Amino acid sequence: MLRIISSLMVALFCMSSAQAYDRVTGKHFASRSEVIAQHGMAATSQPLATQVALDILKQGGNAIDAAIAANAMLGLVEPTGNGIGGDLFAMVWDAKGKKLHGLNASGRSPKSLEMSHFKSLGLESIPSYGPLPVSVPGAVDGWFELHKKFGKLPMSEVLAPAIRYARDGFPVSELIAYYMDRSVERLSKYPGFRETYMPNGRTPRKGEIFKNPGLASTYEKIASGGRDAFYKGDIARIIASYMKEQGGFLSYEDLASHTSDWVDPVSTNYRGYDVWELPPNGQGIAALQILNVMELYDVESMGFGSDEYIHTFVEAKKLAFEDRAKYYSDMAFNQTPVDWLISKKYAQQRKQLIDANKAAKRYDAGPYEGDTIYMTTADKDGNMVSLIQSNYRGMGSGMTPHGLGFIMQNRGELFALQEDHFNAYAPGKRPFHTIIPAFITKNGKPWVSFGVMGGGAQPQMHAQIVMNLIDFGMNLQEAGDAPRILHSGSSQPTGEIMEDGGYVSLENGFSAGTRRELIEKGHVLREVSGWFGGYQAIMRDPKTGVYFGASESRKDGHAAGY
Structure with missing residues (x-):
């Protein structure tokens, strides 16, 4: 009898403690459900x-x-x-x-x-x-x-x-x-x-x-x-x-x-979804460059959190950021080759540089044939x-x-202080910018308005949000709560050049086995705190017009609707 009572007490304890962190529905890492409302968000x-x-x-x-x-x-x-x-x-x-x-x-x-x-x-x-x-x-x-x-x-x-x-x-x-x-x-x-x-x-x-x-x-x-x-x-x-x-x-x-200046957003199509960013002097097109390379891989079959996925993503990011360091600048002062940089043909060329089993120490920028808040709103119309x-x-x-x-x-x-740099200082010139809003449409209709504040992390996180939604089938809140990958140490628009491959930081949620595999591929792992961005997003159901809102659990983020 005592054994039975003891077993029941352990079971009840396990059940009650599980309720403190296990989710009844959805991904285990999600902090909360999406906010859903009809008239505004x-x-x-x-x-x-x-x-x-x-x-x-x-x-x-x-x-x-x-x-x-x-x-x-x-x-x-x-x-x-x-x-x-x-x-x-x-x-x-x-x-x-x-x-x-x-x-x-x-x-x-x-x-x-x-x-x-x-x-x-x-x-x-x-x-x-x-x-x-x-x-x-x-x-x-x-x-x-x-x-x-x-x-x-x-x-x-x-x-x-x-x-x-x-x-x-x-x-x-x-x-x-x-x-x-x-x-x-x-x-x-x-x-x-x-x-x-x-x-x-x-x-x-x-x-x-x-x-x-x-x-x-x-x-x-x-x-x-x-x-x-x-x-x-x-x-x-x-x-x-x-x-x-x-x-x-x-x-x-x-x-x-x-x-x-009112400008035309630029986009790439990622597996049937049009992902939109603004052209330079911001860094938004880096997210499009990353996605163009990642589209050439079967990301879904790699699995979220696998060393294969993380390695491929980090290498694609390195490629994009070398172009970012060279070409992204005020387009009133330079002929930044935006169309070429976000083209599928260019992505095919750059993909050939990635070694599936080895982290690159550095890439050269491709040849040409250049703390924050984020918020989003939506209304009944x-x-x-x-x-x-x-x-x-x-x-x-x-x-x-x-x-x-x-x-x-x-x-x-x-600004860079090297006079031959695209982003070189000049009077009356816009500096390179890290802050970038994003948007996704599907068949010409609005789908997701989103952003992830966080300096140079932003294009990396934009690409991860898109893949979380499209490749890994996460809902809007899960896509933001999922543990993130951050590569640091790329060449910079201020003129610093990456020579040692930089380092990778992973949030909690990636396995020890994955970390070991990445180290074996030559990645340097380093723990950081507070550098993984701040996410906000609104999704619109194209059939019903209902809005889904999501916000950042890492900060004071708050999504609400009515």
Whole structure:
């Protein structure tokens, strides 16, 4: 009898403990089910921003209004990754016109800053912080371009929630508090940072109420005065004066002459699905190059998590990133061969370089025949927005113009200082960009709007999400929660060349046997933490119009609908 009771107790214990982590349905690694809703959906990296997006949709706004409102909110609640001192890229599915549009709202380098200045300082690369990496912030102009073409509600209503939260305050989440605290050592020496982000002598702790009255005032001026209030009004004058005080070069004229560009997204067809990215100066086409090579293999039969799959993916990534380092740059300054780089013929040529049993130490770029937030919204009419925005390295350059409530970006760090490089610094030039929104269509209809924030990891993660969905049959949440592969150490658009093959980092979930096989193939494995990106996605059922939302379990991501 005692044995029976003991056995029953063990069984009950096992059952109860299993319920803590085993899923009743779906993949075991998924953190939660997809969010499913009919009238609208938003997925952002911070729950308060998602709620603001839904509020705008419920007020009669469309997906574009909701995206702008959420982005403004994220600039307040997640200043560690974005803000109006940074740039923006977006893709919009226009349900009425049944067309995908692309927007490049990235800014250019100061026109008065010459390459010779960096040379006179003896620099081999552009500094990460201070006045020198600052380029024109394009986000606000991006908002108004999106709103002018597709918006529905007045901009005053769109920005109202972020203004209220900036005035009244909000409780800081754990992850944002952590990253703000980490920024103090690097950025607190710059004027304006302490008064904006350290009102009590330190950055706010988890759960503490943080207010940003300077940003509230800036948003109010933008809401009433339009984009010119930022680029030609008092805000522009304050920015220019501050930058001059700090020994910088960004001027009022640089801000006043800024423009965004509507661009045609580019795509490749992956097993019947069209995967869309924006052309350079961003790195989006690297994901298309990776997918073109992977399509030449039977990925499904390799199996998710196998050493064969991981090895092939890493080698395909290396190939794409060598082209990224050489060719990706501002297309107004170079003839970047986009069509050739994303062609199936080129992928066939590059595939021949991959050894199935050996990791390459390096590849040469092919010959030519060149911290962030991501969010996505969708509305009842079928409009969908894929938007990404960033200050680049963490909170940005540290340049915090007095009283404005935001930090200027440091995207200019990504220019190369080699004069013969495609991405070489030049006045009035857009730097290479890491931030990339993505979109997938099927038979000319919208399927998935998605992105994965995370610097150079983004094209790698884009390709993995696509393969998770299409090759491995995962649902939208599983595709984001699945353990990820990260290869680091490729040649860079700033001029550094990969010589040793770099290293591979694998999230928990890949077997010890797989890791051993990869080492035997010559891969160097290295553990890293927090570098696997931040995913948000919305999928639309083409038959019913129902939306499925998914968000990032690695960060503060939140998907919600109604």
